[in-house]
Amino acid sequence: MQQLPAIPDILKLKRVSGAPRRFQDSLLIVLFLLPALILFLLFVIYPIFRSIYFSMFDWNGLGPAVDFVGLQNFKDILTDKVFLKAISNVLLIIVFSVGIQLPLALALAVMVGRGLPGRGLFRTIFFMPYVLSEINVAIMWMLLYNPDPDRGLLNAIVTALGGESIGWMSNTDIVLVSIFIALTWKYFGFHMLLYLAGLQNIPLELEEAARIDGANSFQNFFYITLPLLGSTIRTSVYLSVLGSIQQFIMVWIMTKGGPVNASETLATYMYRFGFVRFQLGYGSAVAIYMFILCLIFSLIYQRLTRRPDYLTGL
């Protein structure tokens, strides 16, 4: 009986047969990758290097950058109280998001679960704000946050309940919470969506088996659902943190980082120096710090998530 070549041999044969074919293949690969590569290198990668260059200048954007200051901008930023405030605000938003917004999304996702009648409708409604533009959401919440109880719904409720009207956007202690509430309204639906998709991937049999073994709902959730949702939760934490680091439009529209920098974020800080005060060198240095922050966080995330397969869930 004639022996057929093993499969890998067939592949090898295909490779060597016909040089023109090979050239055609490489040409196709190059042509297909080229548009993405050009745009990506030009508008995403190159700007990073460009801003590293400018970050070492004191430059107002008029004329060429000539006033070389070395690393002075980087030093100045670290001693600027407003920058430190922005960092602490971003950290607070991260803590709030991961500690409040995501658990809320998870709780609602579990509640809507797999089989609840009306599941699709709830998903549609909870996810709806995500598709609205940030500026429209910001304006909607500014209407609600109006300090005058005769005009803003929230203060109308507060005063009707016997409280004093709250300076939602003018009180330096509260403004960040107000912004966070609006952010949660807009974004928790997205995380819920991820959790719903993750839940869908958990085999029903596992929970049934646990129930037969006598596990109650809580045990089921903490010992079956939560561990198996691990990779989805990690993804959503990652996206949430990255989103918090770069939070801009909602804050800028609602408060411009104020009052007295109480709601300053890194992005509003950078925007102020870059596009309002035109201290472009200083602004670039802020951008570099943000890049580094994102990079460090992403590397930590990748290190933490590189786990054995049996831990990454299904």
Place this chain on the structure above:
Amino acid sequence: MPIAYFLPRWAQKFLVRIFQYLILSTVVVVMFVPIVILIFGSLKTTGEMYSHPYAFPNPPHWENLVAILTQPAFWRLMWNSVILMLATTAGVVFVCGLAAFVFARLEFRSKGWVFNLFTVGLMFPINVAILPVYFVLRQMNEMGIPLIDSLVGVCLVQIAFNISGNILILRGFFTAIPAELQDASYIDGCNNFDFFWRILLPLARPALAAVAALTMIVSWNDLLVPLVVLNSDELWTLPLGTMQFQGQYGQDLAMVSAFVALSSIPTLIFYLFAERQIISGLTAGAVKG
């Protein structure tokens, strides 16, 4: 459910369901309050907005809505946004479709390296990169390529910053198409391009629709890039116009409500029609990526 051990099973289940629906309905109400208040506000006169701002608009006043809709400026904003959205979406689908095909289906040296380069983009969102991007646009302007104050510039930046995520999404979808189809097509004499064009793309239509729907939302809602790139008001997009309008009529809450309501409605309608595509794109990107 220890609270209700003495009840029969069906009653326990019933109680839990009631509890679930109670909480979920509360959240539904919270979700709708800002939108309902906005729509109420858009149907009131300025005077009514001051006297009873969050009451039901009775009778509804359409004056503000009509006033905005009859302004040519509003339609120009719409038009610019639509043009930008379509161009960005077409660009993203084209550019990412090609690249994702290569990453999902073809082998070449240093493939992993090139792919990793693209995933770097996931770490640097546009909000962080906007100032550096502005430098590059300015530099190109000086070189004679007018990208500042031009929709082309906005479009290119939007495409560039949507490349990473969408390549990832599409690669996931493309990889899921069975390898047997590829083998069969080669045996039938297809080359790589034929396979891409005649077999993969038709099969991947839902994936392309997902990416398109997602990009449309992102581009339509984008405020930051137009804000930084565009100066002349005849190029403004809808979110940029909204920002300007709010700055100008900030005190006239009824008017602002009407404007925001009008600019939200297209998005909401689009969402109702494309919900499935948007969601499949998002979950594919996040859960697989």
